[in-house]
Amino acid sequence: MNSVLWELVELGGGLVTLRAARQVVPSWTLQSACRDSELVRVLPEVFVAAHLVGGRSGTPAISRLDPTLGHRAALAWAGGFGALSHLSALGVWGLRPPAVGDLVHLSTPASANLRTRPGVVVHRRRGLLMEPPHVVVRQGLTVTRLEQALVDSWPTMPPVERRAPVIRAVNQWLTTPERLGVALESTPKLTDRAAFRTLLTRLADGCRSPLEIWGHEHVFTGPGMPAFRRQMPVRVRRRTVYLDMFAERERVNIELDGATTHGDPRQREIDLRRDAQLASIGILVVRFAHRRLVHEADRIRQETLAILATRRTDAVGRADEGCLVLRAWAA
Structure with a gap:
């Protein structure tokens, strides 16, 4: 690989975008690196060092990355118009361990020109702004605020797994039942909403574990x-x-x-x-x-x-x- 391009990839922690590469090398240099299997295109205009892409070729390339690198790749593709959300955000908040192969969830403003792709689910949300308090930066990654991420993730998890991240977030003083209640009120059509409301009531009463509930x-x-x-x-x-x-x-x-x-x-x-x-x-x-x-x-x-x-x-x-x-x- 071209030494200048390789240095740029290393500076990006194994990741480089087409826009960044064009500032230092001609486009054909990037194309050559992909042709020689030194770089892999994981999303439009987003490339990763080939040795970081594991698994079988039949699955989307972004799904074969380490979860943190996959999150970075998705945000680079979003170009500032998306934030990690749902289960991806819970992983960044430390409430649900991410795993290789997980879908990457991004929330974007309704006006953003982003669409769901293999390995990446895009959630278009009216009124979402790419600034606090709607989104925050955690561990260098842009994510939706914790309360919204917990509410959004609720219907995407099996019923037996839904309560644990919510309980853990309250026990770790990351949020409160009251703040979660406000986020829940903004999502009136949430699946199994009554169970979420009951859980918040129990947490507000002082219960701090499934056994106490x-x-x-x-x-x-x-x-x-x-x-x-x-x-x-x-x-x-x-x-x-x-x-x-x-x-x-x-x-x-x-x-x-x-x-x-x-x-x-x-x-x-x-x-x-x-x-x-x-x-x-x-x-x-x-x-x-x-x-x-x-x-x-x-x-x-x-x-x-x-x-x-x-x-x-x-x-x-x-x-x-x-x-x-x-x-x-x-x-």
């Missing part, structure tokens, strides 16, 4: 159950801990242990120390494991109601009691 919907609501305060901050020995589900009157904290937590000795030791610290300020910790919560919902509900009733009965004398921690591990 399950417990809220099947166990810890209804007659006799208090209005638990979720993710309640409590100061213990100069540090703040967050309680999963706190019954304030009874001073009972319900902790739901995930499927992987129960078998981890290190995590168990951390939990024991934390529970002992909470007991020192009169908070009773009750833990339920994943298996019991899913398979013994009715029994756990009865146990919880009995514990709460006992705590209410003993409320007067509880201040004089020693540290009390009840562990409700699965057998």
Whole structure:
């Protein structure tokens, strides 16, 4: 390959556009590199070093690139008139691992002259502007804002996978249920919109995992159950801990242990120390494991109601009691 052209390709991280190449070499130099299988045209006027294009030739060239390079190629093709969106944007936001072969999703203004091509899906959107707050630059890539990307991606994923990126985004403080609600309102015809709205309600209530949502919907609501305060901050020995589900009157904290937590000795030791610290300020910790919560919902509900009733009965004398921690591990 021409040395000047190769230097330009290296500066572009393996990628070069026709417009950039024409500024330093004649057009025939680029054509020669493609003819000699040194460069591969992955999109109109966008070329990539051949050694970076893997897989079988029967699939679109852009689908055979490393996802990050594929994203860069799509944005170079868009020429400033498109932003990564939908599942591609979730990959850039770190909420869904991208993989070789994934379609690249681009959102563009309705006036942009871009069309869907093999390996690239173009979403034309009225009112979209290629500037904040509609789009942002993350890791050097132009993407739609997180809330819009989560809403857009919802119907493109299998139902069992839809909630995880939304929950993760809220847990990582990347967004809030309220901001997601605003984005959802702007998409009234979204597939399975009611399920998205219910998820946002659960997150706003303080649920922070699928297990907590399950417990809220099947166990810890209804007659006799208090209005638990979720993710309640409590100061213990100069540090703040967050309680999963706190019954304030009874001073009972319900902790739901995930499927992987129960078998981890290190995590168990951390939990024991934390529970002992909470007991020192009169908070009773009750833990339920994943298996019991899913398979013994009715029994756990009865146990919880009995514990709460006992705590209410003993409320007067509880201040004089020693540290009390009840562990409700699965057998």
